[in-house]
Amino acid sequence: MEYKTEIKVRGYHADFYGHVNNARYLEFFEEDRWAHLESKIDLRKWAGMGLTFLVVNINVNYRRAVPVGETLVVTTRLEKIGNRSVVLKQEILSKESGETAADALITFVITDRSGRAVTMEGEMLAEIEKLR
Amino acid sequence: MEYKTEIKVRGYHADFYGHVNNARYLEFFEEDRWAHLESKIDLRKWAGMGLTFLVVNINVNYRRAVPVGETLVVTTRLEKIGNRSVVLKQEILSKESGETAADALITFVITDRSGRAVTMEGEMLAEIEKLR
Amino acid sequence: MEYKTEIKVRGYHADFYGHVNNARYLEFFEEDRWAHLESKIDLRKWAGMGLTFLVVNINVNYRRAVPVGETLVVTTRLEKIGNRSVVLKQEILSKESGETAADALITFVITDRSGRAVTMEGEMLAEIEKLR
């Protein structure tokens, strides 16, 4: 499944200072994260097995204020697979100039029905590798 | 239970035009609606009986643009009890001047476990009367 | 300019009850409203003349709860031109079934630099007629 997250910045995305608000950026990242995940992984199957994605850390750099009217592109790729966690690298770029407006490292774990983070091995690891 | 919903308008509440955004007002109304409901009604008991509040119509007038820094007060009172629906009147006022920034009529029904709207009679009606 | 507002409902759009939240629907309507306006009208020119769209009333019916995973289509058309106000009719439909999830009448005025609502006549009326 191909997908592309493009967002035209509207007045309601911006705050008083005329910039896209910090919290709104997290929604843009979240939108593309789900689109990326579902383009690579059968999330329905995962849910059926009681597996849940749980974000445990977000580290976001706000690099450039984005004016209303600009179109943004959001990207997601796999950064690192740890023992029990995975790091995604996400970027928000100006469609016109390609300049980075914000980037983020998103660390998540996958919890099973007991709420414990599962180890990245075997079939699970193979699935996560698809996120590259 | 006494409560009061006061909100100091921050930069992140306002949009590009420096006004509190239309969608944000609905959150201010929702905040006070829940505070009002739980101050009058045992919502836990209702949930235990499978009863759910379902908003079916919101009719909101935006009367005055509110600048960042102003403090708003939100109020809720019972407007009308219909056969199977209830109307609340909500207002957002400037704390300083008392001027109305927005007002709304909120129509909701109460659904049972089958998803059907229950009739406002007997014990249910008595509970809803408390919302005055 | 052709455009189409399609939104795949994500977990972050839904609230605790698993439905798209009331306030979030207003953002979906707002998204399509701006797309519709800018596809028909030169908003930059309007802004240069000091003309601003100001929503004065939103009357929204919530008709059907929308589950996460469904794709929604938002539409906007001109409903009525008044003396100093304009009414748009907006709908949010299920892409799959075509069923209406929510619809709304949005009343706006156009204010000039003095903050007064302008009369719908002459060139202004011709521009607004394009919104059909």
Place this chain on the structure above:
Amino acid sequence: MEYKTEIKVRGYHADFYGHVNNARYLEFFEEDRWAHLESKIDLRKWAGMGLTFLVVNINVNYRRAVPVGETLVVTTRLEKIGNRSVVLKQEILSKESGETAADALITFVITDRSGRAVTMEGEMLAEIEKLR
């Protein structure tokens, strides 16, 4: 000026998974950040001098899922003063248990009218020290 940011978690704060959404947490942090800043610093005077707070990094740990109905307390304190940047430490705690739901390091700079980050020295430094 004394202040305290307490937030009762409502259904509209939570997402499909019944947790307070990641982006919503940033709004809770932002609310307390502004309350803290304006309790210590004359923001109006700063604005008059053309000085603006600009968040450049947010690093947030999501430590515990918060159920609807719980009351949260948000706190802010000065963590570190750098050469041209300042780090605040913010926490979101359960009011009942005192457990941490989320914590964050927020790095901001102060920009002047030219958009450049000012150096933390002299009067500026003295003002920022008040944020402890």
